[in-house]
Amino acid sequence: MLFAVPLGITLAISFGTVDELGNAIYGWNPGNYADVFDPLFGPVLLRSVAYATATVVLCILIGYPIAYYITQFGGRYKYALLGLVVIPFLVNYLIRIYAWVALLSDEGLVNGVLKDVGLTTNGVGFLNTSYTVIGGLVYGYLAFMILPIFAALDRMDSSVIEAGKDLYGTPWQTFRHVTWPSTFQGVLAGSVLVFLPAVGDFVSAQLLGGTNTFMIGNLIQQQFFGAGNWPFGAALTTVMMGFLLIFMVFYLRSAARAATEARA
Amino acid sequence: MTATPAEAGSSTDGTPAILFDGVTKRFGETEAVKDMRIEIRRGEFFSLLGPSGCGKTTTLRMVAGFEQPSDGRIFLEGEPVEAIPPYRRNVNTVFQSYALFEHLNVADNVAFGQQRKKVAKDEIKRNVAEMLELVQLTGREQAKPRELSGGQQQRVALARALINRPAVLLLDEPLGSLDLKLRKQMQVELKEIQREVGITFVYVTHDQEEALSMSDRIAVMHDGHVMQCGVPEDVYERPEEPFVAGFIGISNLVEGTVTDPGTVELASGVSVSAPLPADCRPGDRVRIAVRPEKIAIDQIEPGMVQLEGTVEQRVYLGMTTQITVALGGEARLVALEQNTYRARAEERWEEGHRLTLGWHPEHCLILR
Amino acid sequence: MTAARGQALRLPFSRRGTAGRETRPKEFDRPRFLKWFLVAFLVFTLAPIAIVALFSLNSSKSLQHFDGFSLQWYQDFLNDQQLRESLFASLEIATVTMVVATLLGSTLAYGLVRSRTRFSGATNVLMLIPLVTPEIVAGVSALLLFTQLGMQLSLATIMIAQVTFSISYVTVIVRARLSGLGREVEEAAMDLGATRLQTLRLITLPGLWPAIVAAALLVFALSFDDFVLSFFTTGTSPQPLPVRIYSSIRFGVTPTINAIGTLMMLISVTTIVLAIALPRLVGRREDRTPLLGGEV
Numbered sequence: 038m039l040f041a042v043p044l045g046i047t048l049a050i051s052f053g054t055v056d057e058l059g060n061a062i063y064g065w066n067p068g069n070y071a072d073v074f075d076p077l078f079g080p081v082l083l084r085s086v087a088y089a090t091a092t093v094v095l096c097i098l099i100g101y102p103i104a105y106y107i108t109q110f111g112g113r114y115k116y117a118l119l120g121l122v123v124i125p126f127l128v129n130y131l132i133r134i135y136a137w138v139a140l141l142s143d144e145g146l147v148n149g150v151l152k153d154v155g156l157t158t159n160g161v162g163f164l165n166t167s168y169t170v171i172g173g174l175v176y177g178y179l180a181f182m183i184l185p186i187f188a189a190l191d192r193m194d195s196s197v198i199e200a201g202k203d204l205y206g207t208p209w210q211t212f213r214h215v216t217w218p219s220t221f222q223g224v225l226a227g228s229v230l231v232f233l234p235a236v237g238d239f240v241s242a243q244l245l246g247g248t249n250t251f252m253i254g255n256l257i258q259q260q261f262f263g264a265g266n267w268p269f270g271a272a273l274t275t276v277m278m279g280f281l282l283i284f285m286v287f288y289l290r291s292a293a294r295a296a297t298e299a300r301a
Numbered sequence: 302m303t304a305t306p307a308e309a310g311s312s313t314d315g316t317p318a319i320l321f322d323g324v325t326k327r328f329g330e331t332e333a334v335k336d337m338r339i340e341i342r343r344g345e346f347f348s349l350l351g352p353s354g355c356g357k358t359t360t361l362r363m364v365a366g367f368e369q370p371s372d373g374r375i376f377l378e379g380e381p382v383e384a385i386p387p388y389r390r391n392v393n394t395v396f397q398s399y400a401l402f403e404h405l406n407v408a409d410n411v412a413f414g415q416q417r418k419k420v421a422k423d424e425i426k427r428n429v430a431e432m433l434e435l436v437q438l439t440g441r442e443q444a445k446p447r448e449l450s451g452g453q454q455q456r457v458a459l460a461r462a463l464i465n466r467p468a469v470l471l472l473d474e475p476l477g478s479l480d481l482k483l484r485k486q487m488q489v490e491l492k493e494i495q496r497e498v499g500i501t502f503v504y505v506t507h508d509q510e511e512a513l514s515m516s517d518r519i520a521v522m523h524d525g526h527v528m529q530c531g532v533p534e535d536v537y538e539r540p541e542e543p544f545v546a547g548f549i550g551i552s553n554l555v556e557g558t559v560t561d562p563g564t565v566e567l568a569s570g571v572s573v574s575a576p577l578p579a580d581c582r583p584g585d586r587v588r589i590a591v592r593p594e595k596i597a598i599d600q601i602e603p604g605m606v607q608l609e610g611t612v613e614q615r616v617y618l619g620m621t622t623q624i625t626v627a628l629g630g631e632a633r634l635v636a637l638e639q640n641t642y643r644a645r646a647e648e649r650w651e652e653g654h655r656l657t658l659g660w661h662p663e664h665c666l667i668l669r
Numbered sequence: 670m671t672a673a674r675g676q677a678l679r680l681p682f683s684r685r686g687t688a689g690r691e692t693r694p695k696e697f698d699r700p701r702f703l704k705w706f707l708v709a710f711l712v713f714t715l716a717p718i719a720i721v722a723l724f725s726l727n728s729s730k731s732l733q734h735f736d737g738f739s740l741q742w743y744q745d746f747l748n749d750q751q752l753r754e755s756l757f758a759s760l761e762i763a764t765v766t767m768v769v770a771t772l773l774g775s776t777l778a779y780g781l782v783r784s785r786t787r788f789s790g791a792t793n794v795l796m797l798i799p800l801v802t803p804e805i806v807a808g809v810s811a812l813l814l815f816t817q818l819g820m821q822l823s824l825a826t827i828m829i830a831q832v833t834f835s836i837s838y839v840t841v842i843v844r845a846r847l848s849g850l851g852r853e854v855e856e857a858a859m860d861l862g863a864t865r866l867q868t869l870r871l872i873t874l875p876g877l878w879p880a881i882v883a884a885a886l887l888v889f890a891l892s893f894d895d896f897v898l899s900f901f902t903t904g905t906s907p908q909p910l911p912v913r914i915y916s917s918i919r920f921g922v923t924p925t926i927n928a929i930g931t932l933m934m935l936i937s938v939t940t941i942v943l944a945i946a947l948p949r950l951v952g953r954r955e956d957r958t959p960l961l962g963g964e965v
Binding site: 099102103105106107110118121122124125126127128129130131132133135136137138139140146149176179229233234236237238239240243244254257258261270271274277278281285 | 700703704706707710711714715717718720721724731734801802803804805806809810812813890894896897901911914915918919926927930933934937938941
């Protein structure tokens with residue numbers, strides 16, 4: 038009845054904004070898509086995926102222990118600790134990246150301290166490396182990994198871990214055979230939540246990196262604001278979106294399979 | 302397999318409180334309620350009894366107005382109700398989960414219906430006090446639902462519904478989440494309240510004991526059909542369907558074939574005499590149903606049908622002892638004895654023990 | 670694995686008999702190692718922000734040495750007309766987005782939960798699309814859409830884009846709360862004589878409003894902080910604050926940015942904290958006026 042109105046509006050807008058193919062029609066040129074796979078730009082795509090994957094792995098390596106500690110040993114302060122961990126991520130992403138720029142730039146604090154202490158004279162070029170860019174990405178999206186893992190760990194019955202300890206000899210084995218499998222879905226969810234935005238990110242690469250750390254996001258942004266080659270930019274975006282969709286489908290299938298297995 | 306409309310009862314005014322005229326409800330492909338034709342009389346305590354998924358709650362919801370029949374019509378006090386939305390029907394519901402308004406206190410919860418009807422404030426106050434007294438919650442007006450126990454919440458839900466003096470009160474398994482003792486106590490209270498207030502109660506439950514003890518009449522439902530509808534004694538002693546026999550009490554069904562008129566031969570080869578309906582012919586396959594309490598163990602009276610069997614299992618239930626006796630083939634019967642002062646303690650019916658079972662032919666039923 | 674299991678089976682009692690800690694030293698260490706890990710983590714994540722905040726109060730231009738307290742950068746910020754305009758623009762966008770997205774999102778949530786139409790299933794899925802779309806894709810699509818329609822890029826275009834992508838957040842939050850409330854309570858109200866509208870007003874909304882408020886504040890924070898979407902859909906002037914900051918950073922780090930950054934931080938964090946805390950605080954004061962006095 039009266040809910041048809043917002044329903045309608047949302048539908049219309051969603052369809053509208055996901056319609057970038059509209060511009061491809063405007064300048065319909067399949068050649069744009071061929072350009073996408075041009076050897077010049079291929080590496081950029083690969084690099085984006087590589088960076089995003091590295092980010093995901095790092096996020097897991099850092100995020101999981103954090104979530105584990107908080108859920109298993111946090112006790113009453115569980116949620117307070119979680120809040121503490123998450124608060125930095127409430128701050129504007131841009132500002133956070135900027136903070137690292139400020140810290141790591143040649144006039145930044147880290148170099149200042151190093152100079153004072155006498156370790157270097159001219160400063161170390163922290164910026165402009167892939168490590169910094171990945172570091173920036175991790176810093177940006179880590180919370181998206183911690184939260185699902187926290188939820189999965191929290192939901193898990195800790196008596197299962199106790200039972201596991203009885204069965205398996207070392208804590209590592211308990212973890213490998215009991216804890217990890219039960220929380221795997223959480224890790225998977227977190228990975229998706231980190232991977233998707235990370236692939237398309239351009240802020241980190243732009244501010245913390247240089248021309249040799251270009252990601253696909255930077256490329257797209259360039260088309261629209263520098264080169265003025267909108268159709269190509271649209272093509273790039275569509276390709277990226279398509280790639281992500283495939284990825285999403287795999288994830289959803291895996292999640293659905295896990296859900297049915299859990300029910301069985 | 303529809304039940305026949307109830308026989309003419311003792312109500313002076315012929316109009317039933319609720320009449321289901323061929324009511325069917327479909328959800329997509331499934332039929333939750335199939336061609337229901339029953340009458341619920343004014344002032345009676347009527348139960349819809351059946352296992353989960355039999356359609357009893359759907360039926361209730363159709364009376365309340367939350368679902369519309371796919372076919373057929375429902376009449377409330379003689380008037381058809383399809384066009385009337387739930388907030389205008391003279392019917393109130395006590396939900397299984399109580400559905401109390403958490404942000405209001407007890408008094409406001411109970412007063413809610415009256416306020417919708419724009420009753421005067423002091424009259425509301427009086428009515429609320431009266432209702433709370435009826436359900437024995439006087440003094441708890443300011444309490445919030447979360448501060449009350451399950452039983453108390455349920456009574457608030459009851460008061461909230463009764464205060465509007467509806468023509469019919471619908472109760473959807475209201476005692477389901479209470480522990481046994483409390484449930485028994487509430488059953489008695491509910492019955493008393495119903496008698497005092499005189500309103501028609503339609504009570505949904507899957508607990509056959511509850512239905513038997515509280516109801517004036519019961520409709521046993523299965524898979525959307527009303528299998529049988531009648532007073533508790535009829536439904537228990539004279540089930541018309543195997544399902545009813547099995548759902549209420551222990552059915553004790555034994556298969557057999559009619560040989561001569563009045564005789565049935567069981568799978569084990571033994572022949573027993575049984576009161577067959579007139580249209581039974583030799584060769585018909587029938588099922589004999591006997592209630593466990595009607596079976597004599599080893600103390601056969603003259604005129605009883607007799608069968609030999611072996612004890613398969615013995616269960617001690619405190620008040621009674623039940624034994625499952627194998628008759629040969631697949632046939633089994635459950636018999637019991639009450640552990641009264643007359644029970645022979647030395648008889649211990651061990652497994653493997655052979656004994657004789659008997660019953661009076663008029664105590665068994667023939668089902669097809 | 671079999672070996673370990675064999676061991677475990679062979680010695681269950683002895684292991685449980687003695688204090689478990691002694692036979693598994695590695696286990697005992699784990700909390701400690703993890704605890705320091707957590708501490709290091711917190712330092713690493715909070716330090717950069719703290720430093721930015723600290724240096725925003727620096728009396729000198731340097732980013733390396735702290736020379737004394739001064740509010741000069743904040744003054745610079747507020748004196749700069751462009752930056753001021755940007756701040757107000759951001760606030761304006763955030764407020765409008767908050768109101769519109771909350772309204773649309775709440776009604777959408779209500780429609781999805783309470784009515785069963787043919788579109789419900791599809792809408793449920795479609796509604797999730799904005800949540801998983803990478804912002805850059807969203808930005809590009811919005812930009813293309815607006816130019817296709819011949820619209821001028823301005824604050825309005827930013828608002829439209831942001832509202833579109835915020836509705837989903839509101840809907841998800843409100844919908845979760847609404848299903849939690851359960852339809853039986855609403856049915857009970859209708860059963861007792863309340864019309865749909867009355868039920869909504871008296872029963873549903875009182876239970877729902879914490880979620881609505883939380884969602885609204887969340888939208889505000891997201892909109893205020895938003896960069897990528899605004900970047901693609903903004904006009905030339907005024908531009909929202911994050912976009913301005915971005916352009917500034919590209920040209921080098923200046924202390925004024927510290928001040929802007931700190932200010933933005935304060936606004937976003939406060940908003941989100943409010944979003945979480947407010948419903949809980951106010952929710953407790955649920956003493957409705959008693960039967961005689963109240964209207965209810």
